[in-house]
Amino acid sequence: MKKVKVIKIDVDKCNGCRSCEAVCSAFHAAPKYSSTNPERSRIRVLFDPLKDIYVPVLAGEYTEAECNGRDIYTIDGKQYDECSFCRASCPSRDLFKDPDSDLPLKCDMCEEEPPLEEPLCVQWCLSDALTYEEREEEGEEEEKPEEMEIGLESLVKKHGLKTVKDSLARLAKG
C-alpha cells in the first residue's frame, strides 16, 4: 500500500487572495521563508474576475511540448480554457517556471521532516477552497526524485545530455 496525498480544490470557495501563492513561495525559499515571490510558487490561482473564474492550480509535471489544440469547457455557464485546469509546466505559458532559471517547478506537498500537518497552502486557505486528504492506495511507495534531479532532467530533455554535461564541466572549471 502507498500513501497518496491529495489537495482538493473547490473553485466556488476561492476568494482569489493568493495567500497560497505567497506562502508556497516563502516555504520553498532558501533559507526557508527568506523571500516571497508568487512567480516561484508551485500553486497559482488562475483568475478572471470579470468572468467570475477563480481556479487554483498546483504545479505538476514538466512537459516538453504544448498540446495540439485546446478545448473550451463550459461549466455553470462559464467558459474555461483547458489551460485553466492544466498543471503542466509547458512551453506555451510562463506558469510554473522559476523566473530566474526557467527551470520547471513542481508541487512537493511541502515535504519536510518533521512533516507538516497539511501543506502550507492548505493551512493558509481559510476559505477552504483548498483541503487536504491522505488516502491509501494499492501499489508501492516510489522514490521521489530530488528537486535538482527534476531540474536537470528537464534540461537534459531540452538540450540533450551531452550539452548539459559539457556546460556543467565548463561551470565546474569556471
Added chain:
Amino acid sequence: MRFAETGINLEIDLSRGSIEKEGTDPGLTELHLGGLGTNARMLWDRVPPETKPFDPENLLIFSAGILAGTPAPGANRTIVSTFSPQTLLMAYSIMGGFWAPELKFAGYDKVVIRGRSPELVYLWIHNDKVEIRDASHLKGKGSLETAELIRQELKEPKAQVATIGLAGENRVYFASIEQGRSSASRGGIGAVMGDKGLKAIAVRGTKDINIAQPAEFFELCTEVLKYIQHRGENPIKGVPPILAGLGSPQEMSLHDEQWHTASFAWGNARERRKNFWNEEVEAKWKETQDKTVERLISCYNCPMKCGGIITHPKLERYMMKCYSKLTYTMAAMSDLDFGFRIAGLAQEYGVDGYTTPQVMAFAVELYEASILTDQDMPGFPADNEERFFYLLEKIVRREGIGDVLADGVYWAARKIGKGAEAYDHNTIKKHEQIPIKLGTLNPIYYLMWSTGEKINITQIEGQIPQAPFPTKEEREEFVKDWIQVPKEEIKDFVLNWGEPGTAFPNFPTPEATCELVEWQETMHYIDDATGICAGLSSFPIKPPYHIHNLPRLISSATGMDIDEAKLWQIARRNRTLIRAINVRRGMRRADEKPPEDHWKRRFPEIEAKLLDEYYKFKGWNNEGIPTKETLEELGLDYVSQDFEQRGVYKEKKAKAAKSTKSQKPATKRDSKK
C-alpha cells in the same frame, strides 16, 4: 540587501518623458518606515506650499507599504499621496487589491509622478523595463475597460492596473483611482492623475521580496492568521453584527443593515430613518443581494472577504467593496438594487463612493428648493433614481451644472450662491463626510472628526466599542481578552461606560478622551506606513495586529530594531509631519470642526476645552501648530526652521482665522429640528 522594502523608487517626469530609478535612503526608513510616512516626507521636501494641486510641480506618489507583498496577512495597501484640488491640503487615499505587492515584486517601493504629459499616456512597469506609452486610444474609457484593454495590448493577463475613468480625465474633484476590486478615492487624487495626463499605471513583477529574520517573521504571520481564524469563530458579543467581525464591514456577505440604515442619515445627510429596517425590507434586500453578489472576494493575501463580484442583468460584471453598497442607496432614498446599479457605473467612471452620492443629494435638494432650476438642469427627471443617473453623467463630463457640481459640495455651493451655502452642511475642511447626524456631542468623535488629517472618520476611528455594554458582566467579559490596548487604563473606559454619570458630553474626561483618540489614530498611522489593511488592524474591535505584535513583525521583516516606544514615536513623527504640511498650507484651529448640525446638542465650552487639551497632549500650540519643542523632539527641526522663516508662529490669531474659510451655520431646516 534591503529587507521588506526594495530600496528603489521610480521617478517619472511626464513633462520631459523621463524615467529614473533612485535608490532610497535607509535613514528615512528608520525615521518614517515607509508608505504614507515617506510619502509625507517627500511632499514636505519637494512640494512647496505655493505649488497648487494642478501645477505640474505637484507630485503624485504611489507607494507600497513597507510590509506589502510579504506574507503578513492583509499587507497589500497602496498609499497614494498628493495635494487635493478640493481641500487644497495634503490628500492621501489608500487602496487594497493587488497593485502594491506587484510593484514590490517588480522591484520598487514607490512611483513618484511629476510634471504633465501633453498627451494622455500610461505607464508600464515590467520589472526593470519601464515605459511611458501612448494612451490616446484609452481616452474616455471606463476603469475596468481600461485595465482589460491594457492587459490585452501588453499580453500580460497578470499585470495589475491602477487607472482613472472619465471623471479623472475631466479633473472631477472627487475622481478616484480604480484598481479592479479596490480604489483610492478620497481627496480627488484621480483628478490630479488626470491633470498629469496619466491614464493608468500597469505593473507586473517577478522578483523576490526579502525578509531579514525569516523564521521569526513567518511565525508571527502565522499567529496573526490564527487570531483571524479565532475572531471569525468568536464574533464580539453585544455589538451589531456589522461591528462584530474583522475586515471592512462585511457588507457583501451580511444582510442585516439595521445599524447603518438607522444610524446614518439619508438624502443630503438629512433624515434619520430609525424605523426603516423591518422584516419586509430585510427580505427584499436579502433577495437582491443574494442574486447580485456572485462571489465574495479578497485583496492580496487576506482571508477576509470584504469585496464581491457583482452580477446584475443590467450591468457588466464588476467588483464592489464594502460600503459603497449603501452610500448611493441612502443618498437617493432608494433601495439596494439601485445601489448596485449606480455604483457599478460610478466605479467605471471613477468617482468616490462617499462624496459622489452626497454631491448628487445636495443638488437634488437645491433643485427642490428652487435654487437650481430647469434652466440649470434641462430635462431633469422627476424620478429620484433617474435624477441620480442624470447627475452622474453630467458630473463626470463636467457638462452644464455638472461642471459646477464636479468641484464638490463646498465649492459648488459658493459658485451657485442664492443661499446654496446653507445646504453645505456635511463637509469638513471642504470635504464631504459620511452622513452622520446624531444627538449629543461625543467627545471622542468630536476630536476625531475635527482633527483627522485624512478628513475621513473611518481613517482615524477604530478599536473601541460604539456604545456602552448594558451590564457590568458584559463589560468585564469584553475587557478580559482585550489584549490590543496600549495600556491597562484604556480598559477603564469600557468598564465604566454605562455606569451612572458616564453620559456624553462629560464622559470620558478630556484627558481620557485624548488617550483614546491618540491610540486609535496612532494605529492608523502605523498601518498607513506598513501597508497593512486597517480592516485587520486599526479599524475593527480586537484586531489581530496591535501595538504589542507590530514592533516584532516590522523588526523581523526589515531587520531594524523597533520596539513599542519607537514605533509609537515613528507614527507620531509621521502624523506631526502631515499636520505640518497642512499648517504650511494655511490650516488652523478655525478649520477644525465638525458641521454645526453634526450633533443636535453641542457644547461650545466643552468642545473648546477638548481641542485645547488635545493640542496640548499632541505638543501643538493653541492654533494646532506643532511647537518648536515637539518638532525638535521628533527630529523634525527642519520643519520648525521653516515655520520660523515663514513666521508661522508669529501670526496673529485674527489673521490665522481670516486665512481660512469658516463654515456656514446649519440650515433653517436643521435649526427647526
